[in-house]
Amino acid sequence: MGTEEDEKMGLLFGLLWLFTSFLQGVHSQGVYASPTVRIVHAGQACNVEEEQYSERVYTIREGETLELQCLVTGHPRPQIRWTKTAGGASDRPGNLSLNSGTLKIENISRHQGGRYYCKAENGLGFPAIRSIRVDVYYLDKPVITVHQSDDEAKEQFYFERTVFLRCAANSNPPVHYTWTRDREVLAEGSDSGVEIYKPFFTQGETKILKLKNLRLQDYADYTCIASIKNACGIRDRSTHFSLNNRTGTKALRSTNREN
Numbered sequence: 001m002g003t004e005e006d007e008k009m010g011l012l013f014g015l016l017w018l019f020t021s022f023l024q025g026v027h028s029q030g031v032y033a034s035p036t037v038r039i040v041h042a043g044q045a046c047n048v049e050e051e052q053y054s055e056r057v058y059t060i061r062e063g064e065t066l067e068l069q070c071l072v073t074g075h076p077r078p079q080i081r082w083t084k085t086a087g088g089a090s091d092r093p094g095n096l097s098l099n100s101g102t103l104k105i106e107n108i109s110r111h112q113g114g115r116y117y118c119k120a121e122n123g124l125g126f127p128a129i130r131s132i133r134v135d136v137y138y139l140d141k142p143v144i145t146v147h148q149s150d151d152e153a154k155e156q157f158y159f160e161r162t163v164f165l166r167c168a169a170n171s172n173p174p175v176h177y178t179w180t181r182d183r184e185v186l187a188e189g190s191d192s193g194v195e196i197y198k199p200f201f202t203q204g205e206t207k208i209l210k211l212k213n214l215r216l217q218d219y220a221d222y223t224c225i226a227s228i229k230n231a232c233g234i235r236d237r238s239t240h241f242s243l244n245n246r247t248g249t250k251a252l253r254s255t256n257r258e259n
């Protein structure tokens with residue numbers, strides 16, 4: 001055994017040792033690190049639901065400001081990208097400003113609800129991605145439309161007129177309706193001449209008040225109150241309709257005005 005070969009082996013092991021400790025050093029100093037992502041909220045959401053299927057739900061009132069910050073770690077510094085649907089670079093989330101990882105939507109509209117993704121990428125490992133859901137709450141003023149079935153074609157003694165007051169309001173979450181007649185709440189079954197029901201074949205939320213065989217007391221002031229039960233601090237909204245001699249005849253007019 002020559003000492004020359006021992007020296008060679010020693011040198012080789014030494015180099016190997018140097019190389020591995022260099023790698024360990026690099027690793028422990030965190031010079032290279034694959035990205036991580038965390039989303040924090042700094043806007044006006046009225047409710048933040050805790051992680052559900054690893055995704056937070058931010059409830060916000062229409063018109064408020066949504067501000068989400070994407071906090072990333074990693075080296076080299078990851079590129080941050082916000083998208084509204086998964087991976088879709090072309091789907092820019094509406095009227096927003098992007099500033100160093102912050103997604104800011106002022107005066108958020110009902111159409112801007114949905115799922116938002118923050119993706120961080122630095123070429124190491126897999127890109128890190130996080131999503132959240134934004135639920136925009138709103139309640140429009142209800143609209144009353146009036147219909148009547150006019151059975152005057154029938155025999156005079158079989159004169160019958162039924163009036164339908166239909167109330168509809170766009171909202172999220174679904175709206176609850178209350179009908180009042182001269183400030184008195186009309187409940188199901190409280191008056192046999194009145195029927196309250198929800199039609200089957202209409203889109204969105206609507207409620208119909210059916211006044212069967214118009215009676216004297218049916219000539220009154222009606223109010224439809226739409227409510228989402230103060231969700232996100234959104235107040236009830238109402239619309240008024242006055243059924244009288246003029247509006248109660250053929251030329252029914254809806255005098256929609258807010259209370």
Ligand SMILES: *[C@@H]1O[C@H](CO)[C@@H](O)[C@H](O)[C@H]1NC(C)=O
Pocket residue numbers: 095106
């Ligand atoms: C975006 O917001 C700005 C003000 O923040 C407004 O002037 C502009 O009309 C908005 N654009 C759209 C498409 O909503």
Ligand SMILES: *[C@@H]1O[C@H](CO)[C@@H](O)[C@H](O)[C@H]1NC(C)=O
Pocket residue numbers: 063107108109
């Ligand atoms: C907010 O957006 C709505 C449309 O979604 C627009 O009508 C309204 O003027 C905007 N308000 C402000 C303060 O920009």
Ligand SMILES: *[C@@H]1O[C@H](CO)[C@@H](O)[C@H](O)[C@H]1NC(C)=O
Pocket residue numbers: 216219245
């Ligand atoms: C209006 O209706 C009331 C009862 O509904 C009736 O007593 C009154 O005569 C009517 N007035 C007119 C001008 O038709």
